[in-house]
Amino acid sequence: MAKWIFGWLAVCGGTSCLFVQVETAQAQQMTLRPALRVEKAETEIQPPVVPKATAPASAVTLKPGSTSEALRSLPVRQRYTAAALRRSPVIALGPDKLDLRPVLDNPAALGNLASRLRQHSALVQVLASDTEASRIDKGLVVRQYLSYRMKPGACSTPAKSAQLTQAGAGCFVRKSASARSAAYAAPGNPRYIANPAKRQQAIAAADKEAASEQADFAQGIAQFRAMMNDPAQRKQVEAELGAAEAARLAALPDDQLENEMVNAADVQIEEVMFVPVERKLQLAKQPALSAAVRKRPALHMPEKVDAERTLQPHILLTGFTLGREHEWRRRVSITIKTCLVSCKKTYYIEAFAGFGYGFGLRFPISVSGLYAYNRVGDKESASIAPVFQPVNGSPRDYEETGLDGSQVFKGRELVAELTAYAGVNYKVPFHSGGISANAGKDLTEGLPAPFTNGQFQPPSPGPGGAINTDVVFDQPDLLGGLANFGVVGAKVLPAVKVGLTSDRLQLQLKDNLSGQVRLMTSSGQTYPLTIDPKDHSSSFSIGHPEYSLAFEVTPGLNARLFVDVAVWSHDWNWPVWFPQVAVTLPPDGVTFTCHEKTVCSREYFYSPTVSKDQPGAQQPPADPMEKEVFDWRAAYIKKYYDQCSYLPLNFCGVAIKGVAEMTGNRILNEMRAQPKYPSMATAQIMIRHAVEADKKGKAIILESKVAAIDIYGKDLFRTYEPIWAHDCADQLCRTRIHALGDAYVKALKARQNAHPNAERNEVVFDENTQGNWAGKARQEVRASQQRAARLKLRKPAAMPNQAVRKVP
Template structure:
C-alpha cells in the first residue's frame, strides 16, 4: 500500500473514532489532515515496536500491544498453519499518534475454502477461527423468547418486530441461494471450484447451500481503540464535584512538595482567665487524603462479510459494528483517624500519634470539613461511568441501520470485595488490600436492548480491575512552643516543649503513599442470525494504556481539597 493510501486509511480511522463521517473521501481526508481538530503526527507498524515507546504521553511496549491484538495475532498464525482450509489476504496492526491522543487499530482479511467448515469445523474452532452455524427459523424465533438466551427480547412488541425481521431475512437469503445453485452450471464456476466440489454442492438443500456460501465469504475483522490525552469529568456528576488532587498534578509535583507554613504559635506568659484546656491524655480527629481522576476512551469492532452468491460474482456485503465511548471517573478518599496520646510529668512532655486508615461513615466525613454534597454516603471510592454505545449494521432485509444510546452509572454498586459499594478500609503501610477479582458488569448492557433486531443483537458490558497498597503514612507535627516541625509516622514519639505548664502541637499535611491501579475493559457479545445461518462473537478487551498506574513505589497523596488539613491541640503539662 502506498504512503498516500496509508495516510488516507489512518485518517479514516481517526474520523471513525472521533465521531467524524465514516464514509470519508479524499477531499474530506485532506481537510481533516490540515484541521487543528484531528492531526496524525506519527504512525507505527505495531509489529515493529520492539521496546518501550512514548506516544501521546502513554508508554507502549510490545506486551501491551500484544494484549490488545491477542485475537488478531492468534488468527493470523492459525490461518497460516491451515493454508489448506483458509486463505490469508491481508493483516496489519498500527499505532497512530494524534495531537489529541492515541489510536491502536488492527485489520484482518481472510476467507475459508469450500467444505472447510462442513468437514473441519472443530479443528478451525480450536485454532480460533469460528464458522457460522446452521440455523432454522423455528429455533431462531424460540431463542428470542427464551430467558438466558443472548438474543432474548423481553418486550413483546419488540419481539414481534424481531420475528418479522427473521422471517424476511430467511426469505432473502434463500432467494440469493437460488443464484448460487444456478451458478453451479457455469463452466467458469466449475473450473474455479473444481468438479468434485460442485458435485458435492449440487446435492445440498437450499439451507445447507446457503450456509456453505456464507462460510466461504471474504471476511474482514477491524478493531480500533482511541485514547484521548486529556483528563475529563464530562457527564460525571459525583466525581466532577469532588475537586480533589488530579493524578496529573500529583505526579507533576511529586519531587517538589511544599511544606505548609503555619503561623508561629505564641503562648502568653500570664493568663488572667485561662481558656478551657483539654486535660484528656488523648485527642482524636479524622483527616482526609485523596484525589479525583477522569479518563475517556473509545472502542469499536467491525465484522464484514462479502458474499459472492454466484461464487465468482453477485457480491453482497454485510457487516455489524458495535462501538462505545466510555468516560471513567474516580474519586478516591482515604480517611485517616489520628489519635494523639500525651504524657507529661510536669517537666517533660511527649506526644505519640497513631494514624489508622478507616472505613469512615458519613458523620466522620463531615468531621473533616467536607461539604455535605460531597460526602456521598461515606464512600471511599466514588466511581462513575458515562458511556455512549451504539451499533451500525448492514444485513439481509433490514438493510442499513444505526442506533446509539447514552448511559451513566455508579460503578461501585457492582465492585467485588474489598471495594464493594465503594466502602472499604484503606490499606495500612505494609498491609496491602487483597487484590479484587476482575469483574464485568454483565447486568449492564450499554445498548440497553436497543440493538435487538432479531437478525442481529449486540450487548456491551463494562469491566474493571483494581488493586491497592500502601508504603507509608506520615503527618507533619509542629511543636508550637519550640517552633519545630517533624515528620511523624504512626506510633512515633516526640518530645515537646513546655511553657506556662502547657504544650501545644499542630498536626497537618498528611502524606499517604499509595500504589494504585485500575484498568478498564469491555466485554462484547455480538451475533447475527439469518434464520438459515448464524454466528456470534464474544470476547473481552482490557485497555492497559488506560490503567491508572501510580509510579513505582507509589505516589504521595496529600490532604483532600475542601477539608480541614491542620488541627491544633493544647495540653496541660501537669
C-alpha cells in the same frame, strides 16, 4: 502453500498518509485453481452507510468515516507498530504510563486471533492483519484490524468447524426458525430481549428478513447452476474458481452449496480504542498559621503542670477519583458472493461506546494522637504522638475531607460508577439503521468480598494486607437492550479488574514555631514540640499523607454481536481490555498523595488550657484554566445549593452539584480546544455555559420547591380535613371534602410554578386566601346539613295503634 508478504501500505487522503504495517497472503499456483485474483490488501473498514447513531461531538476518535480519516484530523506525535509494542508494551504519556499488555495478551485481540488462524492455513486464509498505536496530545489510540476468508470446504464437517471455533473464527451455523426464536428468550444470548412484546417484534422482523434472504440465495444458486450449464459462462466460472473446485460445487445439493457460499465470505473486523491522558494530581499547599492564632496573651501558669489531651480524630483522604472518557468501536463487515463468483452483498455492523468511570481508589487515613505538656518550675516540654491508619470510611468521613459531594460515592473506597453513551449502526442488503443510548450504573452494587459493595478496608502496609482479587463487572448493557434489529444486533457490557497491595504509609508533622518538618512512618511514635514562652502553647500541623500502593486497574468491555444471514447465524463474544494506567515507582508501586481538592492537613493549637484545631485551606488546581473553572463551580454551588428546599432525598443539591460538575467539564473541554488561553473565545465559552447553567439552576430550585410544597400541602391537608369535615351530616360531605385534597395540592404546585421566587409560606397563604378552600369545605358542610334536614322532613309519621275487634 502460501507465502506471506510483509510491507507497508499508505492509506492516503487529503495531504497526509497513514502508514501501517500489513501482511498479505499470496498463494502459489494450485492444482485446483489455475490462478488467484490479485487483491488489494485492505487495512481498515470504510463504513458503507452514513451512521444514524453518532457519538457526541466531544468524542476524540468516534467520528463518522474511516479510522484513517479520524486520525488525519488529530496531531499524531508518534506511531508504534505491533512489533514495537510487543518489545516495549509500556508507553509513557506525560506523568502516566500505559501498559498495553492487557490489550496485546488478550486472547480475543485481533492480532492473536490472526496468529491462531494461520495455524489452520488449510481451512482459512488470513488476508490482512494489523495492530498499531498512535500517540496524540489527548492520549493513545490503539487500532487493530483483521480480514480473513474460509477456504473451500472449511465448514463442511463438524470436525473442521470445531477447529475454526476453537481458533476464534467459527463458521456460520444453520438455525431453524424455532431455535432462532428461542435465542431471543435466552438471557445469555446476544439476541436476548427481555421485553416480551419487543421480543416478538424482533422475531417477526428476523423471520421476514430470513425469508427475503433465502429467496435471494435461491436465485443466486439457480444463477450459478445456469452458468455451469452454459459452456461460455462455465469457462468464466472455472477461470475464477478453478475447474476442479467449480465441478465440486456444482455437484453439491442446494443446502450444502448454500453452506459453502455463506461461509466463503470475506470477513473484516476493525477495533479502535482510545485511552485519554490522566494528569497527576496536585498536592495541596500547607496554609500558614494565621497571626490571630499565634498571638495570644500570656497565661498565668501554676508552678507545676501536667496535661494530656487527645487530638480530635479527623480524616485525611488519599487516592484518586478518575473521570477518564474511554472510547471504543468495533466494526464488522461480511461480504458474501450470493452466486459464488460475481454477485455480492455486504452485512455491516459497528458498535461504539464512550464511557467514563467515576472510578477510583480512595483511602481515608484516620488521624488522631496524644498531646502532652509538662512543666516543673521554668522547665517545660511538650510532645505529640500521632496515631494514623487507613480505615473503611463512611460518607461523613469523606465529606469531612472537603471532597466534592459529587465524588463522595456513598463513602466507597472502590468507586466504579459508570456513565456511558453507546451506539450501533448497521447495513444489511434490505435496509440500514442505528440506535444510540445513554447509561448510568453503580457497578459496585452486589460485589463479593473483599470489595463488598465497594466498601473495604484498605490494605495495611506489608505483605499481609494485600488484596489480589480481580473484580469484573458484567452489567449493564450500555445499549440498554435496544440494539437488536432482528437480523443484526449487539450488546456492550462494561468490565473492570483491580488488584492492590501496600508497603508504606507516612504523614508529615510540621512544628509551626520552629519550622521543622518530620516524616512520620510509625503510628504512635512521640515527637517533641516547640513551646511559645508567651502563652506556653504549641502550634503544629499533621497532614499531607502518602500511601504507597502497587495496583492494577484494567477497564474493559465485553462486546457481543450477532449477524443472521437467512437461516445462517454467527455470534461473536469479545472481551476487550484497555491499557492499564499505572504511575509506577520502584518496586512497581505508586504513592497516593492528598486527594485533589480536599483538605490536606489539620492545623492544631494546643496548650495546657486550650485545644483547637482547624482545617487547612482547600487547594484549587494549579492550572490557570482549571482554576477558573474550579472557582466558577464553587461560586455556582454556593449560589444555588442553599436555595434547595429540604427534601428527604436531596435530589436538588445533587442535581446542582451535577450541573456544576458537568458544565465545568464542558467548559474545560471547549477551552482546551482553543489555541490560546485566556482569550475572547474562552471568555465567551465561560459566559455562554454559565448563563445556561443559571437557567438549569433556577429550574432545579423551582422543581425542588414544587416537590417540597407537594409534600407540605399533603401534610397540611391532613390537618385541615378533620377540622373541615367535623360538622358533616353525611358521608357524601366527608367524601367531597377528602377529594378537595388533590385539587388543593395541585393548586399549591401551580401557584409555586407561577411564582418561582415566592417562598413556601407565602404560596400557602396566598392560595388559602385566594383559593377559598375553607369556604369550599363550609359549602359542602352546609349542603350536607341541608340534605339531612330534607330527609328528616320527608320521613313518614308513625301510624296510630288501631283497636282490634274480636270476632265472636
